[in-house]
Amino acid sequence: MFLGAGKGQTILEFKNFLLKHKVNPTVDVFSLTKTLDSNIKSIVHKDFSKSIPFEHLNVKDSAYKNLKNKYDLVIGAMSVGVHTKYPANSLFTSALMLQKGGRAYIEVVDFLKGYSGKSSIKGLKEHLEINKPRVRDYQVSYQKQILVLENVFLRMVKAYDPKLKFSIKMLDNPEKHFAFKVNFIEIRRVK
Numbered sequence: 001m002f003l004g005a006g007k008g009q010t011i012l013e014f015k016n017f018l019l020k021h022k023v024n025p026t027v028d029v030f031s032l033t034k035t036l037d038s039n040i041k042s043i044v045h046k047d048f049s050k051s052i053p054f055e056h057l058n059v060k061d062s063a064y065k066n067l068k069n070k071y072d073l074v075i076g077a078m079s080v081g082v083h084t085k086y087p088a089n090s091l092f093t094s095a096l097m098l099q100k101g102g103r104a105y106i107e108v109v110d111f112l113k114g115y116s117g118k119s120s121i122k123g124l125k126e127h128l129e130i131n132k133p134r135v136r137d138y139q140v141s142y143q144k145q146i147l148v149l150e151n152v153f154l155r156m157v158k159a160y161d162p163k164l165k166f167s168i169k170m171l172d173n174p175e176k177h178f179a180f181k182v183n184f185i186e187i188r189r190v191k
Contacts, residue, residue: 001071004079005029008040054080059096074104081106088152098189105184165191
């Protein structure tokens with residue numbers, strides 16, 4: 001499952017890479033809008049995009065419940081973990097899509113690692129004073145969630161179904177993009 005696939009160029013690269021290794025994956029997508037290029041549509045099995053933001057998706061009680069426990073791999077690069085007010089919810093919903101042993105990789109932004117060596121919410125607020133209040137407030141709110149992301153995610157899972165078990169870790173990205181640091185969160189369904 002590719003989340004926020006855009007035009008789908010990454011899907012083409014992914015599929016070609018796996019085909020070289022004699023793996024022919026079935027690829028589904030979920031995006032806010034149906035924007036796949038025509039040559040990508042032919043390699044996508046199912047496009048679940050329907051003008052629904054990922055953070056509003058409910059895989060338990062909706063038309064999308066068939067996505068629960070379905071995928072070996074869920075990828076959300078520069079999409080659902082970045083373009084959201086609720087990154088923990090994006091991780092949680094992605095995790096529910098995983099089969100036992102499956103993995104999800106959801107990209108998130110760490111605003112504290114990249115802004116002039118600032119290492120606290122107070123430092124981030126000071127640095128962001130030049131931004132418009134709406135943007136600044138969003139970044140500060142998002143960053144506060146990133147600081148407790150693992151704990152919130154695990155509490156959400158436990159409240160949803162205590163029998164489910166996931167491991168979660170942040171994969172550190174040594175490069176900065178757009179003056180801030182972008183990392184992947186790796187989620188593995190254990191049970």
